[in-house]
Each structure stands twice: as C-alpha cells, then as structure tokens.
Amino acid sequence: MSNATLKELSAQLATGVCSSVELSREFINKIKRLNKNLGCFITVDTERTLAQAQAADVQRAAGRAGPLTGIPLAHKDIFCAEGWLTTCGSRMLSNFVAPYDAHVVERCNAAGMVTLGKTNMDEFAMGSSNETSYYGPVRNPWNRDVVPGGSSGGSAAAVAARLAPAATGTDTGGSIRQPAALTGICGLKPTYGLVSRYGMIAFASSLDQAGPMARSAEDLGLLLNVMAGFDPRDSTSLERPAEDYNRGLEKPLKELRIGLPKEFFATGLTPDVQRAVEASITEYKKLGATVVDISLPNMELSVPVYYVLAPAEASSNLSRFDGVRYGHRAAEYTDLMDMYKRSRAEGFGAEVKRRILIGTYVLSHGYYDAYYIHAQKLRRLIARDFVEAFKQCDVIMGPTSPTTAFKLGEKSADPVQMYLSDIYTIAVNLAGLPGMSIPCGFDGGGLPVGLQIIGNYFDEARMLNVAHQYQLATDWHQRAPQGIGGREKA
Numbered sequence: 224m225s226n227a228t229l230k231e232l233s234a235q236l237a238t239g240v241c242s243s244v245e246l247s248r249e250f251i252n253k254i255k256r257l258n259k260n261l262g263c264f265i266t267v268d269t270e271r272t273l274a275q276a277q278a279a280d281v282q283r284a285a286g287r288a289g290p291l292t293g294i295p296l297a298h299k300d301i302f303c304a305e306g307w308l309t310t311c312g313s314r315m316l317s318n319f320v321a322p323y324d325a326h327v328v329e330r331c332n333a334a335g336m337v338t339l340g341k342t343n344m345d346e347f348a349m350g351s352s353n354e355t356s357y358y359g360p361v362r363n364p365w366n367r368d369v370v371p372g373g374s375s376g377g378s379a380a381a382v383a384a385r386l387a388p389a390a391t392g393t394d395t396g397g398s399i400r401q402p403a404a405l406t407g408i409c410g411l412k413p414t415y416g417l418v419s420r421y422g423m424i425a426f427a428s429s430l431d432q433a434g435p436m437a438r439s440a441e442d443l444g445l446l447l448n449v450m451a452g453f454d455p456r457d458s459t460s461l462e463r464p465a466e467d468y469n470r471g472l473e474k475p476l477k478e479l480r481i482g483l484p485k486e487f488f489a490t491g492l493t494p495d496v497q498r499a500v501e502a503s504i505t506e507y508k509k510l511g512a513t514v515v516d517i518s519l520p521n522m523e524l525s526v527p528v529y530y531v532l533a534p535a536e537a538s539s540n541l542s543r544f545d546g547v548r549y550g551h552r553a554a555e556y557t558d559l560m561d562m563y564k565r566s567r568a569e570g571f572g573a574e575v576k577r578r579i580l581i582g583t584y585v586l587s588h589g590y591y592d593a594y595y596i597h598a599q600k601l602r603r604l605i606a607r608d609f610v611e612a613f614k615q616c617d618v619i620m621g622p623t624s625p626t627t628a629f630k631l632g633e634k635s636a637d638p639v640q641m642y643l644s645d646i647y648t649i650a651v652n653l654a655g656l657p658g659m660s661i662p663c664g665f666d667g668g669g670l671p672v673g674l675q676i677i678g679n680y681f682d683e684a685r686m687l688n689v690a691h692q693y694q695l696a697t698d699w700h701q702r703a704p705q706g707i708g709g710r711e712k713a
Contacts, residue, residue, distance in 0.1 A: 253385065469684075624645075
C-alpha cells in the first residue's frame with residue numbers, strides 16, 4: 224500500500240481493500256522503522272493519527288467520503304496544527320503547541336485526510352539543504368550521506384522514502400521544487416495567493432507560498448484541489464472560482480510550445496543534469512511539443528535581489544519572537560532588554576541570525592533606498608521578462624537545480640554557494656508565478672535529477688497536464704531508493 228498513488232489508495236479505501244486505520248498503521252510502522260536514520264519527522268502522534276483515521280472510516284461507512292478521505296499525509300512543521308507541536312525547525316518554537324489550524328491543515332482535515340506527523344525543515348524555512356534545523360539534518364533516502372534539499376527536505380524525503388504518500392511544503396525561493404528534484408519526487412509551487420498563508424509561520428510574506436509534494440503530477444492536482452481556495456483571513460489570498468486542476472490531464476501536447484531560456488543552460492549547470500533535462504525535452508518533442516528559444520535577461524539578478532528582499536521581510540516577521548508571549552525564553556536574565564537579547568540569541572540558529580542581520584541592515588536608514596527599493600525595482604524587471612517570454616511559449620522548462628544532491632556539510636561553510644543552489648527557482652517566486660519539479664533522470668552516481676516546469680499565472684492545470692503526459696511516457700517518477708520499495712533504479 225505504501226507504493227500506491229493517492230488515486231489508487233482512494234480506490235482501495237472505497238472498495239474496502241483496506242481501512243484508513245490499517246493504511247495509517249502501515250505508514251506509522253514504517254516511520255518508526257526508518258525515521259531514526261532519515262530524520263524526516265520532528266513530531267509523530269500515533270494516538271491522534273489513528274483517531275483521525277477512525278473518524279475517516281466512519282465517514283466512508285456513512286457514505287460521506289470525498290476523493291481523499293482517509294488518506295494519510297505529512298505536514299511541514301511550518302504549518303500550525305491545533306494540538307500539535309509546531310516548531311518551524313527552531314529551538315525558538317521547540318515548546319510551542321499550536322492553538323489553531325493553518326488554512327492548509329484546515330482544508331486537508333475537512334477533506335478527511337489523516338495527519339501522520341510534522342516534518343523536519345530548515346529553521347524558519349531558511350536554507351537549501353535541510354541542515355539548519357535545530358532537530359538535526361534530514362538525510363536523502365537515495366544516499367544518506369547527501370542532503371535532501373531544503374527547506375521542505377523533511378516532506379520531500381518522507382515521500383521519497385514512502386513514509387507518507389504525500390506531504391505539504393512551502394516555497395519561498397524554491398523550497399518545494401528544489402528538494403523535490405533532489406529526492407526524485409514531484410512538487411508544485413502554485414501562483415502566489417492561490418493557497419492561503421494563514422497559519423503558515425512567515426519567513427518572507429511576499430514570497431512564501433504553500434504547495435503539495437507527492438509522487439506524481441496527478442497526485443499533486445488532487446492535493447491542490449483541496450489546498451487552494453479563498454481565505455478572508457489572509458489579505459494576499461485571491462478570490463477565484465474553484466477549479467479542478469486535474470481536468471485536462473489527458474489532453475495531448477500536440478500544440479504545446481516549450482520555452483527554453485538560454486540562461487538556464489549556462490555556466491554552473493553540471494553535465495549530468497543538463498543531459499537528463501535535454502533528454503526530457505527530446506521526449507516532449509516526441510509527444511508533439513515544439514521548442515522555442517527564449518531569454519530571461521534579468522534572471523542573473525534574481526539571487527542578489529532575493530537575498531535583499533527575503534531577509535528584509537524575515538527581519539520584520541521574526542521580530543515577534545521575543546521570549547515574551549510564547550516560544551523560547553532564556554532561563555537567566557537581568558532585565559527586559561537582556562531577556563530579549565538572550566532569548567533570541569539562544570533561540571535562533573546561525574543562518575537565521577545571519578538573515579535577520581542582513582535584513583535589518585538593508586532596511587536601515589541610509590541603506591533602504593540603495594538596497595531595498597532598488598531590489599524591488601529589479602524584481603519588477605524580472606517579472607516583466609516572464610510576461611514577455613509567455614508571449615512566445617506556453618510553458619518554460621529547464622533544470623530545477625544546477626546540481627544533484629550534494630554531501631552533508633559540503634556547502635555549510637560557504638553561504639553564497641548554498642544560495643546559488645536556488646538560482647533556477649528564485650525568479651519564479653519573485654514574479655509570483657507557478658512552478659513545479661518532476662523527476663527526469665539520474666546522474667552518474669544514481670541521484671535524481673529534476674525538470675522544472677514554469678507556467679503563466681493561474682496555469683496550474685496546464686502545467687499538470689504537461690507533467691502528466693510526460694509521466695505516462697516515462698517511469699522516472701515511479702523509481703524508488705533501494706530497499707524502500709516501488710520500482711528501484713535500474
């Protein structure tokens with residue numbers, strides 16, 4: 224059962240092949256067996272999970288089941304979930320039990336889904352390797368000596384290791400797509416505002432976006448159908464009619480125009496990744512698509528722009544963690560100011576402190592105009608490049624990450640090299656566009672390669688169609704790490 228897709232699990236539950244309790248127990252047992260060596264989950268609550276599963280079985284017996292009723296999933300530990308420890312991978316929130324549900328959790332609960340637990344992540348979603356977590360690094364199921372990507376590395380590794388059939392993640396600069404690529408699963412970052420950020424602990428509010436992570440494009444669509452929707456509690460939530468994101472999965476790709484930005488195939492892209500991506504483009508040509516050469520001339524500015532804007536927003540958002548109302552408070556201090564200083568110094572890790580300092584600097588008097596305002600202007604140029612590109616093509620494709628998964632600790636001492644891991648994904652967040660990653664091959668060492676598909680605003684259904692048709696013709700998404708289950712890499 225742990226190798227089945229969401230659609231297959233739904234059919235098994237509907238026909239009585241298994242119950243939600245039985246299904247949930249299988250994943251719980253697998254988590255108990257494998258999580259110690261992978262570090263995917265921060266919190267597991269068997270009693271709470273089985274209670275949800277029993278309620279789902281009652282719903283099915285009463286004929287009130289939806290497509291995903293009774294199906295287990297994992298939530299990234301950035302989403303508040305009532306009664307669950309919600310840490311954001313930080314010591315700062317190591318004792319915080321959420322008093323309410325995030326919109327995403329609320330929607331999944333309403334759909335009858337069962338929460339398996341809260342997954343590990345880079346602290347406050349700041350990182351590209353899942354090594355900055357207070358709870359230790361997550362290890363990649365394909366090779367436990369390499370990273371799973373970040374910041375949604377726990378969710379990605381859990382799905383790749385078949386510890387969960389699906390998971391939620393968040394993407395601020397590539398944090399769904401990059402770990403999906405590095406662990407050989409599928410991940411989707413929706414158009415900004417399509418999924419509410421309510422109850423999602425903020426990193427950079429103008430960039431953060433929740434999205435689904437699963438093993439196939441079809442599964443992503445099923446999850447997005449649940450997660451998307453207007454939420455008046457989030458001022459950036461977009462009020463749009465509900466839609467079925469899987470409605471066009473079977474549409475042929477005969478008239479599809481694929482844009483290939485020359486900037487995606489420049490210096491820094493490793494040969495193994497380039498070969499796999501080019502092979503996938505060849506497969507798309509066989510499926511009837513045509514290729515158009517395009518340019519995103521300001522893409523090279525995306526990393527420096529991001530690392531001005533994101534830390535600036537983070538420094539503001541993280542100011543609320545002061546040791547007064549909730550979260551970590553220093554045990555010893557002399558006065559109120561000393562309590563603030565000690566609590567924040569003890570509660571935050573090195574990467575979070577680095578970004579708070581950068582953000583505070585660029586927002587300070589004398590530097591605001593030179594850095595923050597200038598970065599906002601450049602952000603508009605980056606977004607305009609995509610508008611022009613989509614006049615020539617329907618989707619844009621390229622690598623998700625310039626490399627496959629790197630060794631644990633390899634880039635920890637060089638923040639710039641770590642930041643460059645997101646060079647192909649950040650521009651999508653700056654423009655607010657939807658993007659996704661699907662598996663498209665392996666490197667010489669047997670590590671997965673991800674193909675990035677970028678769509679125009681609110682074009683998630685087309686992107687899922689494009690990905691699904693590729694997955695009907697290939698089996699990269701069905702491959703599993705050795706010893707995990709599924710179809711192992713040949």
